Amino acid sequence: SHKVVKGDTLWGLGQQNGVTVDELKGANNRQNDMIYVGETLTIPDQGQAQPAASPATSVHTVAQGETLYHIATQNGMTVDQLKAVNGLQSDIITIGQTLKLQGEAPAPAQTAPSTSVSAQDQDLLARLVEAEAKGEPYQGKVAVAIVVLNRVASPEFPNNVHDVIYQQLGNGVYQFSPVANGAINQPASEESKRAVSEALSN
Numbered sequence: 001s002h003k004v005v006k007g008d009t010l011w012g013l014g015q016q017n018g019v020t021v022d023e024l025k026g027a028n029n030r031q032n033d034m035i036y037v038g039e040t041l042t043i044p045d046q047g048q049a050q051p052a053a054s055p056a057t058s059v060h061t062v063a064q065g066e067t068l069y070h071i072a073t074q075n076g077m078t079v080d081q082l083k084a085v086n087g088l089q090s091d092i093i094t095i096g097q098t099l100k101l102q103g104e105a106p107a108p109a110q111t112a113p114s115t116s117v118s119a120q121d122q123d124l125l126a127r128l129v130e131a132e133a134k135g136e137p138y139q140g141k142v143a144v145a146i147v148v149l150n151r152v153a154s155p156e157f158p159n160n161v162h163d164v165i166y167q168q169l170g171n172g173v174y175q176f177s178p179v180a181n182g183a184i185n186q187p188a189s190e191e192s193k194r195a196v197s198e199a200l201s202n
Contacts, residue, residue, distance in 0.1 A: 002041050010035060011074060012137060017043050021074045033063045062097040067143040075101045079150060090156070091147050117149075117200060121161035125149075126188035126196045128165055131178030133192075141192055145199035 002013060010021045010033050021033065027044040035041065060071055068091050072082040079091070085100050093099070117125075125145055133141045151157035151164045158164050165184070167175045178184040 002043050004035050004037055004039050004041060006037050007137075008035060008037075009033070009137070011070065011139065013041065013043070019044055032061045033066070058100065058102045060099045060101055062093050062095055062099065064095050065140075066093070067091070067140075067147070068093060069143040069146040070139065071099060073139075077101070079146060090154075091150050117152075117161055122193075122196055122200070123188065124165060124184075125161050126193045127184050127186065128176060128178060129195055130188040130192040131183035131186060132176060133195075138191060138195060141195035142198050145196045149199055 002008075002017075010024050010030075014021050014024055023044050024041065025031070025033070027042045060075070062071070068079045068082055068088075071093075072079045075082075077085075082088075082099065082101075083091075085102070125148055128148065129141045129144045133144045148161060148164055152159060152161055158167055165176055166179055169175065174180045176184070
């Protein structure tokens with residue numbers, strides 16, 4: 001068993017104990033990913049854990065703080081597959097939204113253009129990740145980088161990292177607040193640089 005403390009997530013507990021999020025949810029009769037400080041969770045033995053694939057996990061309800069990347073990796077999918085199954089045109093999801101995790105999804109037409117991202121743009125992206133997700137778990141930093149790379153790959157956004165990050169909305173506000181407040185000019189940590197490298201390798 002494990003008593004939930006501040007900062008715990010089902011994903012993090014699963015990684016620590018060698019089980020999947022779905023196995024944790026099954027062991028604790030959960031239909032969503034919400035956990036609360038102070039509650040006690042049952043951690044299944046690796047040998048006794050239920051298989052992750054079951055009819056009960058064919059849909060997922062979006063919880064606070066989740067991203068498409070987070071949900072996709074939990075369920076053995078790519079972001080493009082998850083978007084295709086649900087007919088999503090952007091990376092924006094809302095709390096309480098129901099996403100299908102099964103279904104026929106076409107092969108993604110585009111992938112993040114890892115080979116065309118220059119060292120300068122990688123540094124810029126790492127600085128954005130540092131400013132946008134400082135204090136977040138490592139996977140949260142990866143998720144920020146994935147959002148930018150998915151936008152680069154989308155015809156709805158500019159086709160390079162620099163222009164995506166510095167894109168302005170119609171009222172002159174930048175897409176990413178660290179650009180406006182100057183936080184993006186601070187150097188990136190090694191963890192943020194690793195997060196960008198992982199995002200580029202997906």
